[in-house]
Amino acid sequence: MPFVPHEKKPLIARILEWLNDSEEWPVWVQFFLLPRPLGRENFFAVRVVLLFAMAFFTLQAFAGGYESWIAQFLHNLNLPVHETGHIVFRIFGSEVITSLGGSLFQIIMPLVFCFALWIKPRDLFGASIALWWAFENLIDVAPYIEDALPMKLMLISGGTGAEAPYGFHDWNFILSETGLLLKCDSIASTVYTVGYVGMALCVLWGAWSLIYYFVFQRQNKGLLD
Template identity: 45%
Template sequence: MQWQAADKESFALDDKVQRQDEQEVETRWEALTALLLHPPYEVDRLTFYGRMLILACCFIWGPYFILNGIDWQVIGSSFLHNINLPFHEFGHLLFMPFGEFWSILGGSLFQIILPLIILLAFLIRQQDNFSASVMLWWCGQNFIDVSPYIADAQLRNLPLILNKGDESHDRGNLLAMTGYLQHTQAIAYASFTIGAVIICISLIWGSYLLRAQKKVLK
């Protein structure tokens, strides 16, 4: 009889722990949902329509980049490329202490992860999920931004900063070092596709947030 009572207590304890775990998971999921999808605060109409304008620009530029494919004339001539370029060059310097490989990779890596760092700052510290969605858009655009130079890794025909020679072609050198130079087109299209998907997700996210925000305008 004692062992039966002990088993019942053990089952009851296990059931209680399981319910607590389920409640904890549910609470965390609700917190994550609120962080990503709920307007964190009311805004005035001027701020709201300013966000609408930003989202409209993203809706114009996003499909523009995506529909033109890996086209250097389109991507390289965009003012966003000139914004991305200084961060790319800074990435080389930032990762230089870790050796030649990381110094070369650091340019493209930093210009992609910088928007994600800012995204987390907006999301966690500022609780501004709309600005976070714009940073996600920028991250996707950076994936697209690096794709033409990846595709050019074998031919090395595209212009380099400060008119540097072929030996300074980051993606060409990186893919040669890793033995993936023969796969340049596949890697370029993978980068472009990832960027396109991220842009689409960011547009859906931003649209959902503004729709919800409109209901709580001041």
């Protein structure tokens, strides 16, 4: 509902009216914040549980960083994706791109799921989980970037990067070849920051989609009764 200046209504009432009339939203707001209708078949209660799990995992990552149990658990799931990325990006014929491909694929794969859920089916909650996974992968990659100079982390070979041949430690090789090795700490800090902020925003995005389902769509269309 458009704002009418002469109407003496509290600000919160005007905001609720605006939220309740999504057709009045700007197109870009609809793109990011207007989900499709949700019915019984979409398991609203399950989504609420998943939202709390996503929020809990985010807090665990904030508190423990890469060493948190959730980061370590997801690292084992992300590792096959990482190794697949090396194979996929090998087609470009560049050793640097091949090395970078593992970390890139960790980000690209969740983004594919995110856009697949977001663009056409408008499942914003599902998209928020997929995007959260992409940002979590930044937390998974950041320690590897930070280790590019000291090379103390254990690699899948069973030894540290310092013990392996040149090129085996992806980020030591990438940053050495691009002349950025001495900036590994600042690059890692930036990646950490983007990852943490992104994870938190994804929790808020997912929460918004469920609040919108429950408060506005249920009220207007009788859903979730």
